Amino acid sequence: MIEILQWTTLIASGAATLSRIPNLVRRKNRSIFYALALLTLAILLSIDGPYLAVDALLGGANVANLLLRFIIFGAIFFLALRIAVGFGDSRGIQLIRGRTGMLALGIISAVLVVCFVLMDTSGSSAGLVDVAAKNQQNALLVEYYGAAGRAYPAYVCLAILPGMLRAIRNPLPALLRMSAALLAVGSIAIPLSLLFPLVPPGLGFLRFTVNYTAILCFVVGLALIWVASARAGRKHRPLAAKRR
């Protein structure tokens, strides 16, 4: 079940990335392509098989996990910034790109790296499950490390959430409001991941469900905007369409 969700998300995200290639060539909003490519890479690295393969190349000391965290940070930063700019949410932009946002990114990254360095990380293991199982200290460090890894995406999502909620109520075209709703669901789901340590072990599948649903919401929400924009482009800009 979890595998299906993982691969579905990977395929959706990969397809979304590929669909951005024409715009990449046209030099239109290229940062979205890069963010989606990073996101796809992150999803790939979060799946057992690919993780083990990549980590083997990087020395088998779980450096791939640290890499994964920073890839996620980068993807979410660019994506959220674009979304905030697109929806005209100046407060959101300020929170992401301003001093607070940079401070949050710096501190969280530092915590992440320090935890990683203090851990005994030998032995590839997706999600650092085996690393945590080694001893008490490692278990604690993995917990902090995980929390830090979730903290920055949560911060960014909370920053854009109010803008999304406002957009849902605006008299925008229906498709755009739908995508704003999907983005809002995603921005709620990711901060919820901060509560993961409180989830009883028996309900572990909830973690995966929340994580991948959030990503799916983001990818589908963005795809809807392109659908709406392509449709409107045909309707309102026949001249531009003819020129191509």
Place this chain on the structure above:
Amino acid sequence: MPLPAKAFQRWLHGVAPDASVADVARASGVKRTTLAQQLVRGKVAEATVVAISRAFNMNPVAALGSFEPYWDLGKPPIPPTLQELVSQIATADLLHAIIARTEPDAGTGNGTGTDKGTAPPGLGPPPHATSVKNWVDAIDDGELRHRVSAATGVAPQNYSAQLTANRLAPELAVATSRAAGVGLASGLVAAGLVTEAEAGWPPDARQAALDGMTDGELTALAGERLQALGKALRRQEHDQRQTETIWENLG
């Protein structure tokens, strides 16, 4: 609320005893599939009754009056008030009237005949782009919306949304007339379901109402209309800009 199919069948039998559904559809211009679907669902739209009664040379208002929810439409009509008449003149026609009145040779009649085009053109038939809202504003004593909402159970915000969208369900139109104590068919005119003649408005009543307005009244009214129009347009433009920003950055 649409009309029950049973009552509709009974009415149709009285109007055209020998006509099949296909005949009725052809004569009235209602799509056969639409009519059949409305009959199957048991709910016939008021617009269907209006189209059919026109096809059989009946007055649509009287035809609606033969259905229970609209029984009082069959009573002799109350003439429209001056405010109602003026509310059904398009803003552009009001502006034309102002221009015609302020022409230097206005009032001298048709003068030399060389100045073609200065004579005010005839008024466009209702409904116009803000007919519904202007009509309700014209008959509103301040409490009208609450009374309509209480009488029909339609939430005030849904009622307002219809007015803003220049739509008004026939049932709500008649309920509004009842609550305001004005001619029952007026709302149907504003909603575009029936013509002013069908509602029993005297021909040229709107023109007469317009001519009866003083320059001050006319200018103030046109000003109000323009202000409301400007607000609506600005809101539209703002939404459009917002949409374009989204496409520019995320498209």
